Each structure stands twice: as structure tokens, then as C-alpha cells.
Amino acid sequence: ETEDSKEKLCKMIELMDGFKASKVLFTASKLRVFDVLRSSKTGELQAEDVAQEIKASMKGTERLLEACVSLGLLQRTGKQYANTAMSRHFLLSDGPLSLQGYIQHCNELVWPLFTHLETAVREGTNQHEKAFGKTSNNLFQDAYYSRHEVKLRFMKAMHSIARVSGRDVATAFDLSKYKTACDLGGCTGAMAYEFAKAHPGLSVTMFDLPKVIEMSGHFRPHDADDRVSFVAGDFFKDELPKADVYILARILHDWSDEKVHILLSKIAKACSPGCAVLVSEIFLDEDRKGPSRGLLQALSMTEGRQRSASEYSLLLKSHGFTAAQVKHTHNLLDAILCVTE
Ligand code: SAM
Known part of the structure; x- marks a missing residue:
């Protein structure tokens, strides 16, 4: 009974914190933490060197790196941080299986949409206009492809998947x-x-x-x-x-x-x-009970x-x-x- 309720509590915590973990991944990826570590001579760097490379505060960088270690995105030996096999596989910007393009799409497009999920549920609509201030009947032609950098970001996301x-x-x-x-x-x-x-x-x-x-x-x-x-x-x-x-x-x-x-x-x-x-x-x-990947994606659909x-x-x-x-x-x-x- 107690084991079972502890398991349920763990699951609850995982769900409550899921958005923080996603945002840590998106931010480390946007700040190119994984590329910076890969480019160093030994493949390892201390927090202050990473902070300098990504032009961020020491305090913030250290927190970000520690959070990444806890999520399995980085490993640490002593004071040295390095990529894990998983991040080398999927998170370097030029790797053949890089998910960077899709991660940036999640950060810049899907995340803002999900901040309006409550309205999306109430109204049964995608919240593109609320998040990005644009009206559009044709998502591709008007929303994704009207600005060059938005088009390129969308294409990079599709490319990576x-x-x-x-x-x-x-x-x-x-x-x-x-x-x-x-x-x-x-x-x-x-x-x-x-x-x-x-x-x-x-x-x-x-x-x-x-x-x-x-x-x-x-x-x-x-x-x-x-x-x-x-x-x-x-x-x-x-x-x-x-x-x-x-x-x-x-x-x-x-x-x-x-x-x-x-x-x-x-x-x-x-x-x-x-x-x-x-x-x-x-x-x-x-x-229609899974996979949640598909059902979660449906929440931001038009x-x-x-x-x-x-x-x-x-x-x-x-x-x-x-x-x-x-x-x-x-x-x-x-x-x-x-x-x-
Ligand atoms: N098939 C690709 C893949 O799996 O990686 C891309 C899928 S993406 C979700 C949808 C694609 O459909 C985009 O490349 C978009 O430009 C294209 N598309 C949307 N409306 C279209 C239309 N009316 N005619 C031709 N292509 C269209």
C-alpha cells in the first residue's frame, strides 16, 4: 500500500515538473550548451567556461548544468561537465540524428501555444492568434511561411523528425x-x-x-x-x-x-x-488511450x-x-x- 502510494506520488511529481524539464532541455539547446561542450578540446568544461562561452551568468549557468545532469542530459566528473551518450546522439546541432530543429520549434511555437491550453480547451481551437497575434485560416501559407525565419524554423523541425x-x-x-x-x-x-x-x-x-x-x-x-x-x-x-x-x-x-x-x-x-x-x-x-505523444500533440492542432x-x-x-x-x-x-x- 505505501509502496504503491509512493509510486503514485512519484508519477504525480513527474507530471507536475514535466514542463520544467522540457524548458531546461529547450534552453540548454537554444544556448548551445551541448555544442559548446563538444567543441572543447577534451569534451569537458567547468561551469564558468560554459558560462563564458554561452555569454550567460555563472549562477544561472551552474543551475542549468546541474539540472541537465539530473535529467541525464549531461554528466559531471568533479567540476567538469560533459555530454552524455544521449545528448551526443540527439542534441548536437550538426549530428545526423539531431533533434535541435524540432526542439527549437517546440520552444518557439508549441510552448507559447500550450501556455493558452485552457482557452484552447474552452474554445476548441488552436491558440495561434492569441500566442502570436495573427489571424490565419491557412496555417501553412499565412502563419508558417509568411516570414522567412519562421518558415526555416518550421522546416528544420520537420527535417529533424x-x-x-x-x-x-x-x-x-x-x-x-x-x-x-x-x-x-x-x-x-x-x-x-x-x-x-x-x-x-x-x-x-x-x-x-x-x-x-x-x-x-x-x-x-x-x-x-x-x-x-x-x-x-x-x-x-x-x-x-x-x-x-x-x-x-x-x-x-x-x-x-x-x-x-x-x-x-x-x-x-x-x-x-x-x-x-x-x-x-x-x-x-x-x-484512443495512447500513445500520449499523439494525444498531447492533438491539443495544439487546428x-x-x-x-x-x-x-x-x-x-x-x-x-x-x-x-x-x-x-x-x-x-x-x-x-x-x-x-x-
Ligand atoms: N512530410 C514531411 C515529413 O513527414 O517530414 C512534412 C510534414 S509537415 C507536417 C506538412 C507538409 O505539408 C509541409 O511541408 C507543408 O508545406 C505541406 N503542405 C501543407 N499544405 C500543402 C498544400 N496545400 N500543398 C502541398 N503541400 C502542402
Whole structure:
């Protein structure tokens, strides 16, 4: 009984303090603490050297570093602080699996939205206007892409998640019988390059809004594969590129069922028999009791919603796509492959 209640208390404390831990991660990342430690000759620094490098107070820096140690983000031997394996893996700005872009997005965009959660719940709306003082019906075109630095930050966030989860999504199914793919709303192309890498016989067209496509050079990998090409357009209005497989990675959750139907019917029209649609999202459990990652994300959504694999397959079925396989990747994104008869 006492063990059990202690466990419950620990869980409560963890929940009450969760926002502080998140903000410690965001702040250490923004102040480039992990990069500064990595760049030092020995990979270790004392608090006062870190303070000097990040141009912050000694007192504040020491508190931040100590909090990071307690969260497993840093380690300390004597007076020397160093990165842990986890921070080396995910928190260096130029690492292949860097989550920096997504962390900055959480800090600058999602955090302000969540400070208005109570109003969001009362009104059933996203609090973008309250947090950023802008009215917008189209989040992408008007809110995310109207200012260059906001667009770049959003794209870096998408890029980091796509790089961490892309390989698992790209290898989730045997796509060897397909020659061409179109990644609709492919953003920086990170996912498209993963598909090209995983499938030597596949050419991938990356389709996104013109303001996104104009940035593709910025995100081009050093060893860019020339089987990936870029096409600008609006997937609700413009003709879609022809392809054997249409990839929708983190697209459908942004839209209402009504908009999803518009998009899927356009894809169905562009498809010939044997074509496939690959949807990658966080799949909710069928009873909608988890994963909390997906349900927490839903709280700051505008017109979209989180769905389970069977909800996605039902939407696809109404456009003639039959669910062939579902893959829970145990990475950030799951995937479902549907085929036309
Ligand atoms: N698929 C990428 C991934 O998984 O990393 C990016 C997902 S991001 C949440 C949604 C993408 O859809 C953005 O790149 C956005 O520019 C694109 N998008 C939104 N509306 C669009 C439209 N009407 N036509 C084409 N692309 C659109």
C-alpha cells in the first residue's frame, strides 16, 4: 500500500515538473550548451567556461548544468561537465540524428501555444492568434511561411523528425515492384532521400508548396541522390505528379476528414490499378488511450485530428485503397500501406 502510494506520488511529481524539464532541455539547446561542450578540446568544461562561452551568468549557468545532469542530459566528473551518450546522439546541432530543429520549434511555437491550453480547451481551437497575434485560416501559407525565419524554423523541425524516423518509414514495406513515388508535402526532402536510399529502383518526386520548394537547396544532403526531384504545387488545387506510390507522411493529421477526402480523391484519380498509398503518422491505439505523444500533440492542432490505423484505413478504403499492411515502427512514426485493386 505505501509502496504503491509512493509510486503514485512519484508519477504525480513527474507530471507536475514535466514542463520544467522540457524548458531546461529547450534552453540548454537554444544556448548551445551541448555544442559548446563538444567543441572543447577534451569534451569537458567547468561551469564558468560554459558560462563564458554561452555569454550567460555563472549562477544561472551552474543551475542549468546541474539540472541537465539530473535529467541525464549531461554528466559531471568533479567540476567538469560533459555530454552524455544521449545528448551526443540527439542534441548536437550538426549530428545526423539531431533533434535541435524540432526542439527549437517546440520552444518557439508549441510552448507559447500550450501556455493558452485552457482557452484552447474552452474554445476548441488552436491558440495561434492569441500566442502570436495573427489571424490565419491557412496555417501553412499565412502563419508558417509568411516570414522567412519562421518558415526555416518550421522546416528544420520537420527535417529533424524526418531524419530520425525516415529510415524506419522508408524500410517499413517491400516497395521493390514500384518504380516511382511521390512524396506529397515532403517539406525538406529528408523523407524522399530516405526512400531513394532504401529502394535502389525507386525515383521519388517531392511535392510541396512553392515557398517550401524554393528552400530545397538549403536542405540538400552532401551525397544527394539524383533520383529525387522537386515539384512545386498545392495538393488541394494543382494536378499531382504521376507515381506508382503516393507517400503521405505527417500530412493527414493536419486536416479534417472533409479535406482528407478531397486529397485522397485527387490521389485516387491520379492512380492506375496496382498503385499504392503509404500513410505515415503516429497511429493512436484503437481505444484512443495512447500513445500520449499523439494525444498531447492533438491539443495544439487546428483543423486536424489524430487517428488510429483503422481510421486511416477506413478513409483510404472509401477511395478504393485496401489496407495491405500496417507497421508499428517503434520510432516516432508508424506506417500503413494501401493498394488499389
Ligand atoms: N512530410 C514531411 C515529413 O513527414 O517530414 C512534412 C510534414 S509537415 C507536417 C506538412 C507538409 O505539408 C509541409 O511541408 C507543408 O508545406 C505541406 N503542405 C501543407 N499544405 C500543402 C498544400 N496545400 N500543398 C502541398 N503541400 C502542402
